[in-house]
Amino acid sequence: MDSFLHTINGIPVLGIVFQFVEYFLNALPFMSRVAVELAVPICLAALCGVMCERSGVVNIGLEGIMLTAAFTGWFAEAVITGIMGPGTPTPVFGLTVPLVLALLAAIIAGMLLSLLHAWLSISVRADQIIAGAIINIAAFGMTGYLNTLLATVSLPVTSNFTALTIPSAVSNIPLVGWLIDALFGQGPIGILMVIIVVVFQIFLFRSRWGLRTRAVGEHPRAAETVGIDVIRTRYRNVVLSGALAALGGAYLSIEATNGFQAGMTQGRGFIGLAAMIVGRWTPLGAFGAALLFAASQAISQTISISPPTGELGTLLDHVPTQFFDALPYLITIVVLAGLIGRSIAPAADGRPYQRESAS
Amino acid sequence: MLTLGVPRVAAMTLVLLVLAACGGSPTTTTNSKWKIALMSATGTLQDHNFSQYSWEGAKKGAADIGAKDPATVVPVDSTDYAKDIQTFVDSGYNLIVTVAFDESGATTTAAKKNPNVKFIGVDQSPICIDTSGNLDTTFGCKGDPKTLLPNYTSLYFQEDQPGYLAGMVAASITKTKHIAAVGGINVVPPVVRYIQGFQLGAQAIDPSVKVDVAYVSTSDFTKAFNDPVAGKVLGSQLISQNHDDVLFQVAGKTGNGVLDAACAANVYAIGVDVDQYLSYPNADPCLVTSAEKHLSNAVEQAIKKVNDGTIAPGDTLFNAANNGIGISPFHGKEGMISAALQAKLTAALNGMKNGSVTTCPAKCGQP
């Protein structure tokens, strides 16, 4: 470390630190916005995972569910627009009839895939990891297949959800303004995500549904002996969770951008899986993990688009640019290995429940 | 169950496929001696962009010479190139178009191996071969493709020229004196050339304009060219933090996200490669123009030339001189283009034709 610092014209470490803090604070308002935008799909995927696995069903099919929802949302909007015209977008969120219907379609698609996963994992009692893998492969294949076919078809122009513009009066509030702007200067799905995180957290630990979900995920037999229908609880959770991942997928194709690309999830489903684990299977934790990841991505992006000046700048010039690409992933590992350590899944996670088993 | 199931299912699949294989290959009828095939860049054909437009060109060309619609294949990753080209050759295709700078190696090798198959490569220059006509992996490039690989033509474009024009437009319409070019990744020479031209063009109009250059990734190709969301987010931050009010995208489908960002923030965007007003209508509200290389035209012409035997082997440059590049019409935004700017654009274009305008620095195509 010492020698390394000397090589860069003997800059005092402290100076660098101060410069970084200053740079960081200046960029914070913009970075935070970026971070949240990047976090939304990851977090929604992670929430889907939490809801499944809290009830004892492992779900690695997040990527597939998102991809399918992304495709369905975009395609449905195009088709509906073709049938009934684009319609005029509302001033806030830029809602149009096709757009809303498309979101609905995406959610339904996601829930149907989850239903398949539920059936395989709960009724068929198949290997839940294989079931998830099937969903991923099938989704990748199907959406890619259709997308390539559609290359030859000309589809009507589509619109997407627009972000809420926070009045500068609010966003300029000292200290918290930037935070409000980051969290709520989003499209409907983005804002919904923030709400879901809070609601889900409260429900999981304060509501009857939450208590029963946790019970089923920890010790299904015990739950059954007090008259809880394990199978039904798990079905409900898994199918419902599909809607969450679907929101994440829809965010990609009809909110953040305006169109579908084969494989546009770019592994966000798997990152979501990681976020769920780093967040220790709790909604807030998952949100935090997703945010941490997205934030470190935002930092590397910020450094690349408006690099710091002064000694800090020269210091960073010595760092290969690829390092900043890898930064978010490194940070995640460090956080998990260093701070969080072992995160333990719900006890019955991944264990198919067999009702009539002589004890 | 599965433990045994899988070997059995696999085994049976193999058997059945073998049986099926005994059938004759599907027959194709065509009144031209050319069987045309196209290998797109990895990922997908429907990029609203590069691959898709080369393909359009190939289709037009095929129609022109009365050949069957070109067959297409989308390689899964870079290890597929050689295999897929071989598949084309094996199934009797004799005019093969490969579309991506990194397919040059495979194409060169294939061209050397199959002298009586015609190859058209897009963006694959310089063709780098040794004196015996084999792919030169040491980049000495001693061999002369024209004589050594008469069946291989590489169409390449002077992207810095359309980039230059785009830069001029951007620098003229910016109010904040901040404009940005977003590249997919900095190891693709055409991408870099676009951006280098863009910078020079902007400076030519107004040296005080600040040109931000950002690359979506420096390592991950799929993210660089196939992740619109990444492009959107990057674009948004350029607008919000650096006050850039004209975004020039050079990042394929990721770049479409950049266009979305511009539209969402009511600033201007400039498309790339093709007239994105047509290829990506979603961005029409904010798209001023596109820095074009006339891909489909180039491919179409090349195919026609192959047909009437007038094709020139080796590296074929498309630039202002042969009208191979340009910027697309403004589609209703003509109002933004002052007569003065229009004049400058024309002048620059002429300057490029007669070489009086330099549009790229010395290390052209290298970051």
Add this chain to the structure above:
Amino acid sequence: MRGITKRYPGVVANDHIDLDLRQGEIHALLGENGAGKTTLMNILYGLAVPDEGEILVDGQAVRIAGPSDAIARGIEMVHQHFMLIPVLSVAENVVLGEETMANPVFLDRREASRRIRKLAGRFGFELDPDAKVESLSVGQQQRVEILKTLYRDAQILVLDEPTAVLTPAETEEIFVLLRNLAKDGRSIIFISHKLNEVLEIADRITVIRRGRVVGERRPAETDDKELAELMVGRSVQLTVDRGESHPTEVMLKVEDLHVRDDRGNEVVRGVDVEIRRGEILGIAGVAGNGQDEFVEALVGLRRVASGRVWLNGRNVTGASPRQINEANVGYVPADRHRFGLILAFPLTDNLVLTSYYKPPFAHGLVRDGRAILAAARQRVREYDVRTPSTEVAAQTLSGGNQQKLIVSREFGGDTTLLVLDQPTRGLDVGSIEFIHKRIIEKRDAGTAVLLVSAELDEVLELSDRIAVMYRGKLVAFVDGRQADKNQVGLLMATGGATDETHEATGTST
């Protein structure tokens, strides 16, 4: 219950069983493990579906498809294996399924805690509703289980082996509680294989064997001898003849041993003990007083916080399980599914689990399948483990046979020390007899035996010396032959008066 019949592949668990329960009575269901008691109760509780027969409540036939139906009929069950969720709080466990709601969506935790405190108070015991169940002792968990049923105001109460893990004192308390409930007009089915308890608590006793009802008695008109014969189907001697022991030199010496549990609490707090060749030291104690951790520390499965362990004069403190094993120590774990066996693996692999790596079972890195198979066949024969073949997965075996599997592995060879943690838990009388005989044999062959068991009777029957473990200490040592059950029970419950603990020296006299 009329003509209840239940078949599982291979066995008829219940064969046309009739059972009637009157209001306010305590009806004991007596039978060996595997006689079909639990199955019958699972059917009553809707956890299993009968192939034949019907259930009548207050005269009319009812269909009980699931626990919810049973609960709706006021039937509640306390399971042999606790149906508690460790990571949830007492309150959450109790209200689960019958939640006290503040509104249609959210729980009312304060109300729940209030009710629980009230109930517990009414039946004279204390429980912190907000404590996590995993932090409770087994005895307390038992209370939580009963609290669950009371909370649901059960009319018909089924208790499956409720006293298995309790001290005589705690057992008494439970009995009092049960009698009160009966006076309340509630009906209780009391499942057990402990004759004396049954005779003490029951108004009526139904004995079942191999899934059939073989007799019904009133406590007044029968005795344990007869019940035992009914239960087992032949005359059994209730106590093993342990013979004389001839202790020789010290084999195991433990000095001031301290051990922590998984949550970092020190649960073994300074144990000093010596065991000599040829003697059986029994450790009596209520489950959860540190026995398991103590034993795990001895065999190297758990880190020793402080103190020393000498094996045959060698310091083996903090030795690895393999090193301990190489010193010819046999270990029968309390939880055979966790440490004892790899359920998914065939018998062959399980039988060489601790010796797979050395000749004749492996030469260098390569395993010798033939040698393993031969050894497995031989052991299976010797300990007559009932199995279709030595290739089937261990999980296809019955509990008794699984335990025999472990015993055959750990008792084989010239073991210097045997560490037995609950060696007969959940086994049928036949297997218990079998294993007890083997233990005595090993002792007479000069092995030092450490026996830990929650079944006080077992400790009393087998041990030459008995140590009572209380809150992580060995609070007293008594001679196995003169030991008086109530005195030991008292020590287990209270740890005894201080002067006794002073006397308690680890060395045998």
Add this chain to the structure above:
Amino acid sequence: MSQAIARLPRPRALLRYLWSLIAVPLVSFFLALLVGAIVIILSSTLVLKNPFDPTLPLTAYQALAQGAFGSFNSVVTTLVITTPLLLAGLGVGIGFRAGLFNIGAQGQFLMGAVGAVAVAANMQSSPPAIAIPAALAGGALAGAAWGFVPGLLKATSGAHEVVTTIMMNYIALASLAWIVKGPLKEMGSNPPTTPDVGAAALPILIGSTGHLGILLAFAAVPIAWFLLFRTTRGFEIRAVGANPDAARYAGVNPRLMIVLTMSIAGMLAGLAGACTILGISHRMNTTFQTKVGFDSITVALLGRSNPIGIMFAALLFGAMRAGAPPMQINAGIPVELVDFIQALILLFLIANAVLRRLLRLRGVAGAEQTGFQTITRSYGRETLT
């Protein structure tokens, strides 16, 4: 399973027994093709508005089959594609056996390739006999290192391998880009490209593309099988996977096994990468990417983490990947269809319980139970105590 074999029945019953064995896979496969066919027809009529053409699927499947087996060359192609899938699949499979869900084959593959090139680039002058083994070793080591890290992290801090391996995949991408643009860049290359592997290039043994790696991959199958089922190490690995506590009691050190297994897995994936670069690409620029990493997970699952099963699964995948481009070229069916069909086969196979009910066959209990416990524990269960 063994019970079923133990009591082998009389001739007529024997036929029924055999049928009960082949029925499910057979039906799964045909159902998959059937659904695939329906998708083809529907999509071409509904999406492309083509006239209804019932023979289209046949054309497609025929093209697929030909691409995989139609000619000697296509068979070789199939083998070439199978090679990396098989090697990486074995790696992932061994991981499953130890209860580890290694999603990192992707990164291990890439680093393997990098390692191979790095060695090869510095051995241009030495004879192939030395250069090839050296380069392969380089790849294997690099891959092993990339597997070792997540293993170590799990063993020491308990960091979940699912997270760390995913992250390592992306870190591998960045490292690759940096190495190709920096240390390993061939002078004057633009885009940045590594030197040719030269002397270390794997010799072509069959056809025009059948390189040495094929032998390597298929040789690895019996080795992996032997390691898992005939050696004490393998026993320890499987024990840790099936019941870490019992393994500890048996004297096995789970932490050690986790590190060892992850390293072996990484090594195999690394070899896959090495074979690809040394046998096919011969040089690397930053576009060097692959789908092998994720396909290999499916292969391992399909092969039930049993080397023999993995071999057939890899062959199946290889055949389909080889046949896909011809299918798109000659029948105009996008290559992605094969992914869909693979998913369907997998789907019908794990839904076999249902199929059996439909086909009125008695399932074989036990075998399945243990099958999935080992895999799913790898995700949910905690492997350390």
